[in-house]
Amino acid sequence: MNDSAIPELSGLRRAAIVFGGVGVLALLVGAFLSPAQFFHSYLFAYMYWVGFGIGCLGIVMVYHLTGGGWGVAVRRLLEAGAGTLPLMAVLFVPLLFGLHQIYEWTHTETMMADEVLRAKLPYLNIPFFIARAVFYFAAWIALVFFLTRWSREQDRTGDPRLAVNMRKLSGGGIVLLAFTVTFAVFDWVMSLDPHWFSTVFGMLFLGGQALGAMAFVIAIAYLLSRRPEFARVLAPTILNDLGNLLLTFVMIWAYLSFSQLLIIWAGNLPEEIPWYLHRIAGGWNLIATALAIFYFAVPFLVLLGRSNKRQHHRLATIAVAIIIARLLDLFFLIMPEFYRDRLSVHWLDVAAIAGVGGLWVTMFLWRLGSQPLLPQHDPELAPALARKH
Amino acid sequence: MLYGLMAEFDNPDTLVVASRRAYQDGYRQLDAYTPFPIEELHEALDLHHTSVPLLVLIGGIVGGVTGYGLEYWVSVVAYPLNIGGRPFHSWPAFIPVTFEMTVLFAAITAVFGMLALNKLPMPYHPVFNVPRFALATRDRFFLCIEAKDRKFDAMATRRFLESCGPREVTDVEQ
Numbered sequence: 001m002n003d004s005a006i007p008e009l010s011g012l013r014r015a016a017i018v019f020g021g022v023g024v025l026a027l028l029v030g031a032f033l034s035p036a037q038f039f040h041s042y043l044f045a046y047m048y049w050v051g052f053g054i055g056c057l058g059i060v061m062v063y064h065l066t067g068g069g070w071g072v073a074v075r076r077l078l079e080a081g082a083g084t085l086p087l088m089a090v091l092f093v094p095l096l097f098g099l100h101q102i103y104e105w106t107h108t109e110t111m112m113a114d115e116v117l118r119a120k121l122p123y124l125n126i127p128f129f130i131a132r133a134v135f136y137f138a139a140w141i142a143l144v145f146f147l148t149r150w151s152r153e154q155d156r157t158g159d160p161r162l163a164v165n166m167r168k169l170s171g172g173g174i175v176l177l178a179f180t181v182t183f184a185v186f187d188w189v190m191s192l193d194p195h196w197f198s199t200v201f202g203m204l205f206l207g208g209q210a211l212g213a214m215a216f217v218i219a220i221a222y223l224l225s226r227r228p229e230f231a232r233v234l235a236p237t238i239l240n241d242l243g244n245l246l247l248t249f250v251m252i253w254a255y256l257s258f259s260q261l262l263i264i265w266a267g268n269l270p271e272e273i274p275w276y277l278h279r280i281a282g283g284w285n286l287i288a289t290a291l292a293i294f295y296f297a298v299p300f301l302v303l304l305g306r307s308n309k310r311q312h313h314r315l316a317t318i319a320v321a322i323i324i325a326r327l328l329d330l331f332f333l334i335m336p337e338f339y340r341d342r343l344s345v346h347w348l349d350v351a352a353i354a355g356v357g358g359l360w361v362t363m364f365l366w367r368l369g370s371q372p373l374l375p376q377h378d379p380e381l382a383p384a385l386a387r388k389h
Numbered sequence: 390m391l392y393g394l395m396a397e398f399d400n401p402d403t404l405v406v407a408s409r410r411a412y413q414d415g416y417r418q419l420d421a422y423t424p425f426p427i428e429e430l431h432e433a434l435d436l437h438h439t440s441v442p443l444l445v446l447i448g449g450i451v452g453g454v455t456g457y458g459l460e461y462w463v464s465v466v467a468y469p470l471n472i473g474g475r476p477f478h479s480w481p482a483f484i485p486v487t488f489e490m491t492v493l494f495a496a497i498t499a500v501f502g503m504l505a506l507n508k509l510p511m512p513y514h515p516v517f518n519v520p521r522f523a524l525a526t527r528d529r530f531f532l533c534i535e536a537k538d539r540k541f542d543a544m545a546t547r548r549f550l551e552s553c554g555p556r557e558v559t560d561v562e563q
Contacts, residue, residue: 237428258484265481268473306442 006369008223013365020358026351037348039098040338045352046095047189048330049360050088051205055213056081057143058177058206061170064147064163070241072380073233076373077217079151082144083367084360089137091356095188099126105194116271117194124191132187136180143173151375158377181206192337196275198264204256211249212326215319218242222316230373233384236310243309246319250303253329254296278336283343287332295325327353390563392515393418393535394546395522396555401427404530407553409433411534414549418538422516422531444502445495452494456487518562533561 031038060078063071099106105124111117122128146169154162182202190201198204221242224230264272279288299322308314335344375381398404401423408421412434421430431437460483464470469477504510516522516533525531532555534546550558 258481262481262484304446 016361019354023355041348041352045356051209055209064170080368207252215322218319247303396550418535422525448498449495453491456490
């Protein structure tokens, strides 16, 4: 970890260490003061940050499958983002100590008293829950491990077979990622209300995670664009592509969110509709409205404009806005399950976001510093650098 | 009667350089013809000002309002039906039709707006009087400076085009 590696990011590193340190300390204090609130806030922050890692892994695999000039500029950022997943596996452990405070289904008496929940016991039980989590992390870390190893080897040797290897792994890997993430969010978030189910829930998270990851790498790329070789691969046409991808993910998220609402609203079934009833009552509707405006309408309209995508500072501004609005998204998905009567924001929510975020960003910067900022023998790099006009 | 002068290039980079030079020299009535889109030509010839996006935006808004208005009129004004106790004005159910109508109107405006702004269909265009121009759809790149340009001069413009490294420069008959 040397500051000289990426001087443009030293401010971000200092912020991550300060916020992370203060946040972790506050979390430790909070864990003793109000353990239940600690676990709720921690789950919220955990799901927020793990999403950036998963999103980066998904997008880098899409890049290996499709190619394209947009990927060269952000490939290393995506790889570093995916490289935080081993850390997130470790940070998952604290949740295991709070399963009783977080998940209603861990109380067997509640489960046995309800006929529907009794039938879900073979799936919703602690040993199987932990075994599944181990499998998800094993799958994600294996994908990260091979992609990172081949990527380093490609930097060193330039062997063209490595690009083929990465493409082949990504083909199966993207299917594996879609299934594991779907089940992971079923386990970690959807089961907060053990009665409720939505088959689109996994895709909804995948879309949101891809949106967050894309916004994150665009913002980091802006900080790096002061480096001449990085500025060269981030030509206006490439920024336009990145902005269009961001717009695509905004629309995917909105499309899936609305699909879920429309189907549940139209069905109006007693085991489905309460999920929304909790979320339009007691102040939670403010979050819902803010999401519709700041997570869909504003980014959608701004990203339609061509000049907003081609000017890096404008694109980076909207990316940062999306990263912040994503907090609302996760807050809306998770917290109403704990505080059904009225909107509740606790100082531990802020501490958890800062603490987990500080660790996540520090890990990201460490992974980013361990390799050259541009993939040295990526088949797309030479054309990107040779672009004259 | 001369329509203009046409230079033939065998690679896109030379064409872009030539187009940029011509534009910087003050030529305005000129056009480039290529087998595939070349983003940099927009920059070189300053071709940014197209009204298609604005037309599409207007088309989309008209489509969205039409779709939502149609549903509102049917469900609230003309044939109000009680469906599962829901309000007549049930906006979530109106969104899919609104969305589809937005896309439909925007797409139709895009296609026909583009055709109209390009003055298509166009049965006759002088550039096709150059036999080798058929290669513009295959592997050659053409730049045509038209005679109606204020700076056009048969001798000087030909000298200018020949200095850009073309395969050849041809007269285009009207």
